[in-house]
Amino acid sequence: MTNVAVIGAQWGDEGKGKVVDWLASRADVVVRYQGGHNAGHTLVVGKETYKLSLLPSGLVRGKLGVIGNGVVIDPEALLSEIARVQAQGLSVTPETLRIADNAVLILPMHGALDRAREGARGDRKIGTTGRGIGPAYEDKVARRAIRVADLAEPETLDAKLDELLRHHNTLLASLGAPIFEKAAVLARLLELAPSILQYAEPVWERLDGLRKGGKRILFEGAQAVMLDVDHGTYPYVTSSNTVAATAASGAGIGPQAVGFVLGIAKAYTTRVGSGPFPSELHDDIGKGLGARGHEFGTVTGRPRRCGWFDAAMVRQAVKVGGIQGLALTKLDVLDGLAELKICTGYRIRGELVSHLPAAPGAQAAAEPIYETMEGWSGSSRGAKSWADLPAQAVKYVRRIEELTEAPVTLVSTSPERDDTIMVRDPFQD
Numbered sequence: 001m002t003n004v005a006v007i008g009a010q011w012g013d014e015g016k017g018k019v020v021d022w023l024a025s026r027a028d029v030v031v032r033y034q035g036g037h038n039a040g041h042t043l044v045v046g047k048e049t050y051k052l053s054l055l056p057s058g059l060v061r062g063k064l065g066v067i068g069n070g071v072v073i074d075p076e077a078l079l080s081e082i083a084r085v086q087a088q089g090l091s092v093t094p095e096t097l098r099i100a101d102n103a104v105l106i107l108p109m110h111g112a113l114d115r116a117r118e119g120a121r122g123d124r125k126i127g128t129t130g131r132g133i134g135p136a137y138e139d140k141v142a143r144r145a146i147r148v149a150d151l152a153e154p155e156t157l158d159a160k161l162d163e164l165l166r167h168h169n170t171l172l173a174s175l176g177a178p179i180f181e182k183a184a185v186l187a188r189l190l191e192l193a194p195s196i197l198q199y200a201e202p203v204w205e206r207l208d209g210l211r212k213g214g215k216r217i218l219f220e221g222a223q224a225v226m227l228d229v230d231h232g233t234y235p236y237v238t239s240s241n242t243v244a245a246t247a248a249s250g251a252g253i254g255p256q257a258v259g260f261v262l263g264i265a266k267a268y269t270t271r272v273g274s275g276p277f278p279s280e281l282h283d284d285i286g287k288g289l290g291a292r293g294h295e296f297g298t299v300t301g302r303p304r305r306c307g308w309f310d311a312a313m314v315r316q317a318v319k320v321g322g323i324q325g326l327a328l329t330k331l332d333v334l335d336g337l338a339e340l341k342i343c344t345g346y347r348i349r350g351e352l353v354s355h356l357p358a359a360p361g362a363q364a365a366a367e368p369i370y371e372t373m374e375g376w377s378g379s380s381r382g383a384k385s386w387a388d389l390p391a392q393a394v395k396y397v398r399r400i401e402e403l404t405e406a407p408v409t410l411v412s413t414s415p416e417r418d419d420t421i422m423v424r425d426p427f428q429d
């Protein structure tokens with residue numbers, strides 16, 4: 001028995017919510033370790049649909065949820081998400097939710113700066129969620145961030161806000177955006193402090209105890225490898241490391257505790273925001289995938305860009321992300337297509353290349369090299385075993401395994417939790 005880390009293998013929105021929910025029902029604790037409320041996980045449980053951004057998905061299954069130090073926490077967003085799911089009948093208490101006392105806070109000036117900078121970028125926009133993720137991580141690395149534990153020390157808050165506002169107000173003013181008054185920010189933080197502090201603790205200590213007690217830990221990644229700040233399509237990425245190694249540093253646990261790394265990949269590709277997307281489809285097939293796959297962002301509602309499965313990109317994600325098995329989602333969205341294409345590499349300025357290079361000009365110039373496969377006329381929707389799948393759909397999955405150099409350990413065939421083909425139980429690895 002091992003722990004499991006779940007990470008996205010493309011550009012996010014791979015359907016991690018369903019897989020995490022399914023695994024969470026068999027875990028003892030679910031840990032978020034990077035990102036913030038830029039993430040969006042939709043969980044369908046019976047008649048209720050839960051939309052989670054910051055809360056670990058395991059809470060829906062009554063499991064302990066932990067928000068690790070690697071997460072950037074907007075206290076307003078956290079408290080309103082807690083209130084929203086509580087109104088849906090979910091129990092969120094200091095017994096079921098623990099938050100790292102050394103996690104960094106997202107404050108109102110972070111969102112303001114994020115949006116003002118995007119506005120100033122014109123057609124070079126990153127397409128951020130506008131939630132202040134980048135500016136909050138910048139403050140963490142610059143050693144001026146306000147952290148959860150600071151909420152217990154009004155004098156620390158006061159002093160840190162001086163430095164923080166000197167920095168942010170200068171930037172905001174230069175972008176023509178309104179600046180922030182210290183007294184108002186401080187008063188609001190002190191007002192929110194007790195509601196947040198009731199969940200705070202050194203979570204690394206609790207995780208150490210749980211691990212020694214043989215409990216199963218599920219590490220719930222947000223975003224995806226191709227949005228990783230080092231390994232993704234920089235600068236069109238998020239501001240955290242999304243590879244599985246981050247589960248260790250972002251939770252305060254050793255790398256050996258991370259366990260089996262499950263990568264989630266959609267049976268085709270989508271992306272929100274700007275940036276390179278070699279296998280993007282601008283035709284009716286792309287529109288059809290978007291319509292059948294309900295491809296709209298959970299957080300922003302933006303329509304997602306759609307394209308063919310990019311095996312070269314997923315192979316890269318498998319290698320840098322440490323992915324040991326793939327969960328393939330939304331296979332049913334491909335039902336009825338006469339022909340399918342898989343991107344196996346790129347042609348960049350006349351040269352054949354097997355991976356997305358680091359330079360943005362080369363990324364933008366990457367033209368996909370496709371392999372074409374016959375589609376299937378039968379339905380894969382709701383399949384629970386290989387035998388339920390059309391023969392061509394099985395061939396498609398097998399080809400993905402070969403090209404990505406990763407075994408497919410799960411296939412999801414509908415949004416319903418039980419419509420899943422389990423090849424191998426990741427916890428038993």
Ligand code: IMP
Binds near residue numbers: 127238272274
């Ligand atoms: P940020 O994380 O808000 O700074 O946005 C940076 C990039 O990451 C943008 O392209 C966003 O669309 C993308 N992004 C952030 N979170 C998610 C997510 O949960 N799913 C998909 N894309 C995301």
